[in-house]
Amino acid sequence: MTGSLIYSNASICEAVMRVLYGRGYNERLRSVAELIAEGSSVLDVCCGPGTLFHRYLKTKGVHYTGLDINRDFVERLSAEGATGLIWNLNEPRPLPRAEYVIMQGSLYHFLPEASSVIERMITAAEKQVLIAEPIRNVTDSRFFCSRFLPVS
Numbered sequence: 001m002t003g004s005l006i007y008s009n010a011s012i013c014e015a016v017m018r019v020l021y022g023r024g025y026n027e028r029l030r031s032v033a034e035l036i037a038e039g040s041s042v043l044d045v046c047c048g049p050g051t052l053f054h055r056y057l058k059t060k061g062v063h064y065t066g067l068d069i070n071r072d073f074v075e076r077l078s079a080e081g082a083t084g085l086i087w088n089l090n091e092p093r094p095l096p097r098a099e100y101v102i103m104q105g106s107l108y109h110f111l112p113e114a115s116s117v118i119e120r121m122i123t124a125a126e127k128q129v130l131i132a133e134p135i136r137n138v139t140d141s142r143f144f145c146s147r148f149l150p151v152s
């Protein structure tokens, strides 16, 4: 999945997220952003195209670091005033510290053994760990064709 077409480009990735999760995508991002205090430090693991930063956190003056295995996503963040680091979360090295450590819509990459990445997130968090994992998307749809979108 990591090397799939969906993750090859920031716009494609965002568009797919919107199709998969509909209104829930923006609501999730907004809800997470509301929990982040102005001016705080944020580590977003598996940050994807950094939509949380671009759309919701940039105006809050946060110190945002995004980690992702995808070089294009990370470089885009670095070009826009945040810090982006290429990082494979399957490697057991400690994560950079931050007040808030966030993972959104990505825990499934680490199942069924997600405890290693979650423990590193807890160790890195000075204030709070936020994990927002959708439990439903369009593949649960009653419309037969929608269930076969390439999401995993």
Ligand SMILES: C[S@@+](CC[C@H](N)C(=O)[O-])C[C@H]1O[C@@H](n2cnc3c(N)ncnc32)[C@H](O)[C@@H]1O
Residues within 6 Å of the ligand: 002, 007, 017, 045, 046, 047, 048, 049, 050, 051, 067, 068, 069, 070, 073, 087, 088, 089, 090, 103, 104, 105, 106, 109
């Ligand atoms: C479904 S996207 C979610 C992106 C973003 N968190 C969001 O909610 O819009 C999953 C992201 O996890 C990244 N990813 C997958 N496996 C990874 C790994 N082992 N280490 C780091 N990032 C990984 C992918 O490159 C992709 O950007």
